[in-house]
Amino acid sequence: MKKTFLCSMALATLFSVAGCSQSNDTNNNGVNVDSQDITTLRLSHLWPTTGAAHQDIFVPWAKKIEEESNGRLKIEIYPSSTLSKTDATYDATSKGTVDIGATLQGYTNGRFPLTQIAELPGLSNSATQTNCMLQTLYDDGAISSEYEDTHLLFMMGSSPGGLHTVDTPINKPSDLRGLRVRRPSAIAGDIIEAAGGTPVGLPATDLYTSLQRGVLDGLSLPWDAMGSFKLIELSHTHTNMPFYSSALVVTMNKDKYDSLTDDLKKVIDDNSGMEMAKVAGKAIDAEAAKYMAEAKARGDVMIDIPDPLNDPEWKGALEAGTQKYLKDTEALGLDADTVYRKAKEASAACKV
Template sequence: MLAGGLWGASFAIAQDVTLKVHHFWPPGAMPPTKILQPWCDRIAADSGNKLKCQIFPAMQLGGTPAQLIDQAKDGVVDIVFTLPGYTAGRFPIMEVFELPFMNNSAEAGARAAWDFYGKYGVKEFPGIKPLLFSIHDEGYLHTRDKQIRTMADLKGLKLRAPTRQTNKLLASLGATPVGMPLPAVADAVSKGTIDGFALPWEVIPSVKLHEMVKFHTETDLSRPALYSALFILAMNQARYDGLPAELKAVIDRNSGAGLSQQAGKTWDESQAVGRKPATDRGNSFYTLPAAEVDLWIKASHPLYDDWVADMDKRGLPGKQMLKDAQDLLVKYRK
């Protein structure tokens, strides 16, 4: 009882802290509503309302999605929710989870990414305290005018990709990749700048992209997903370091491996909900059979060799790192 009283007293001494949180999604999208807001609610409750979030969606504080990671690093804001891969080539170690056909479980991917970060990725994020890593539900292809059924159907199509590795994947399959963050996709499709895009189901309804395309190509569930993108909830390290010990403890208790796993689980659960509006609209769906997926896997395999060679050049054990990432995904899929 006394310990509880002292704990409460320590919060009474601590100053109220409001954390400025910035992200690129529209306010009603799944990640800010189902992952970010519940996290903010938990740290508020756990701190006796001493620790609160002020959330700014849809780049309200200015800049581009690619600048979010530096907004956290430089202390422009306290926390960002973004993709490290929006800054191409800057976080090559953690890019291992964006290699094609690695995984088909966001929960397994999130757990594996957190562990892998602890072993290999810490030095890649100076000035930043990661609070979670996650990947999204399975990434698929969505096109405006043409159903993709074979690799040959990709030839000549301009397709949006979120990250460097997904750009490389689309190029290896014969498409013309166009790198762009999510907020730019709707305009690019409507103007015909791109023929389609690579995206998971979860995010599509929040930007009404199911209304701008007619065709969706998914992959046989017996095979890994076409691609994944890695997300981070990143806090300015100095801001964290400056918190009173009891508020640091609140952040620590509510972040890390557990938060990553929960985020991945939430992404997995969001897939059916995100797919439904396209079904209701009468859009056309095609599932690539396993034999066709295997052809795509073979065509994109050199990306693995490239990633390993890049790690080796940096003096890192590339082959072992790739194996560790794959082993972690297997471990957490069980």
């Protein structure tokens, strides 16, 4: 009897310990959520924690998804390319190394040729307009075939990218001759080269040291990125014009999305698409305006060319770059002219 009693006590103790080892989390409504019911999604992006993309887009987005899922979805954010290299983030997402990835299509040159048509000069004057244009092109099926290996959440884009140098004024294309200028994409690189400059491909995370050491003479970047990566500390002459716009994408691993229950898929879906594209655009535009104002207040040289496609100095170089890109894309067997026409239509409809 004593032996049976001791065995029963031991078993009871064992089950008690096992039961206590199952941890519970408390959601925002104060309801306990069993840890086994929580799905954690790892999000990789390239921006620093001080940037608007991190603070004003991804952090609130992750919090909203957690709240609407009653704590059953959690998003761990890895900024500054700490989880995946910037140029490998899309592939890492498609393969499942990353659950959600946010990156620029221009970092995987040639992978998204139709999407990058939206980057061409003169199509956008704000991130809000770029985001709306890109999301429209995706929703209408004009570029959706380029994302079939992932579950696309929403499109993003930069504010218009201008030219920024340490101290060399860029009033006309010939002023770029002999300068080493960071290009954000092949499109911008073609235009820089057509103008006589030397385009240099570098990820945004390497730009500060490259500019500081004289590896670069200037940059082609939007104002939001200039501020996020603290590049306005080193550049004091700025040519403000819609030289190009960078396309960005926020997308999810297909298998991970498919593994979610229908109610959790709905939470993701409710925080995707055009509404999120607009939210992201407004945040980026506010960031761009803030850093441009800071540079002006500091006394930096500002050169404004608001309509370069109708500027006699810039029109030739920009049109040459545009036609080269469209021709190269057509040579791939893709209907670039149709997508360009649709991009112009979406641009007009999305104009703020």
